[in-house]
Amino acid sequence: MWLFALPALLINVCIILIPAVLTLGAALFFWDGVGTPVWAGLANFQGLIDDPVFWSALTNNFIWTAIFLVIPMCLALVMAAALMVVPHSRIVVQSIIFLPRILAAAITGRIFQGMIFSPATGLLGWLNGHGLAIADPLADPDRSLYAVAAVDIWHWWGFLAVVFFAAMRQISIDQIEAARLDGAGFFALLRYVLLPGIRPTLALMMILTVIWSFQVFDFIYIVTQGGPAYGSEVLATYAYRHAFFAGDVGKATAAACVMSLFGLGATAMYLWLQSRDGAQAA
């Protein structure tokens, strides 16, 4: 019977588990990727602590997490509830808001650079020419992170709305009808019937949001490469830059360990919540 699981397990162990363990080990060495690794102890982690860019990257990961726990969640919940209330052309609407999710990050990133943010060819440039002066946020270290977050929100929130809508449809119709007969308005319905009804899904998506927010890489690397002036640097772009451009694999793997720690924390919290809920249900 083990033979059935062996190929999948073998590939997984070779590609993910062994290199992941090696990452933990590599964080304890000085290594430029070419020469002989030299024992470093915790010096790479000390190097992170002494590096202000590491701290601003970590802060940006926290900002990113906060943004994604609030904005796409609220948008998606309200949208899903609206789809519950108005049944018109649900399938078409779901497909439209889901569409951004299937486009590649590289393509979406470039489209936003050229068509939305660019002062020469984009929507912002057009607004600038029509009396609404907004400077290019991608060129501003204080705003570039938010601009990239906006791109990722566009990519992500519709998917989330479709997930929440699918979960809401499993709530019994009687419950919804009863709330309406009691005169519940849109937000009362959302707050007292729909939200509690999708609690497990909501909890899962929030945990996943935390995990993914500490891993975020694609959109930032594609749109700003962490710049300008490290304004949108996060741990993943920080680690990538150190591994492949600064020749400091030790520091890169140390940063990767820190990143994973936050994901691990979120996963542990989720498992704890689940076992607690399970204990309550039993």
Added chain:
Amino acid sequence: MTESRLNRTLCLALIGVASFASLLPIVLAVMNALKTTVEISTNPLAPPGRLHWENFTSAWKDAALGPSLLHSVDLAGLTIILVCVTAAPCAYVLARQKGRGWRFLTFYFMASITVPVQLYLYPLYFIFAKLGLVNSIPAVALIYTAMFSPFSIFLLRTYVLSIPYALEEASEVDGATAWQKFFYVILPMMRPGLLTVAIIVGLNAWNEFVVAVTFLQNNDNLTAIVKFYGLTGQFSTDWGEMLAAAVTIALPVVLVFVLLQRRFIDGMTAGAVKS
């Protein structure tokens, strides 16, 4: 339906605004892919006057889209095959076997879903470089298989769980071995699940960025996404051509999505709703 008129109108307005916001960048991209750079910078919101299809022909040539799209097809195809072949039998035993070891294996695959690429990317790159596996499409397909198969295993597992055990018992009476049961009873019933897995794995492989950009650096084997990424940047000048390339690369994905949207949406939202 006793929903108040005002509420319904507000909901409709919200849905309208949301759909508009989701479509706007896509519409702008398609529209401006047919315009000259001068036309784009004059007014990006204006529909194209004359349709400049030559953007597409020059994008096809400059971005070497022919070969790079072919590499993307190779990579996605190989990944789909590897994932289906390895995940299907694994899903079968994880659904049917009980006991400590199997529970641990399930937990292991579950945990590997949440492991960030960055935690294994760097050693993997230097190992692959030593083994001469950098710039190899099959090697990248192997990495994708590891990345995408845990999710596929859990999706297929739910399909196996929905197959009545009586069917297997019947074939046991006829003296079928475990492999025969898998091939002749389980696999045919798993087919819709395998199609969903193929679509989602194919989409992910087509769009994947960080592994592709790290492991494929040779101009002869770049995927369309990596090629596109390398040719364009914040300071690109020929946006018409760039957008034409973007539209070309995204078109196959969008076409499959339009044809099989139910499967896309159900497959991608699966784990989140039922857990």
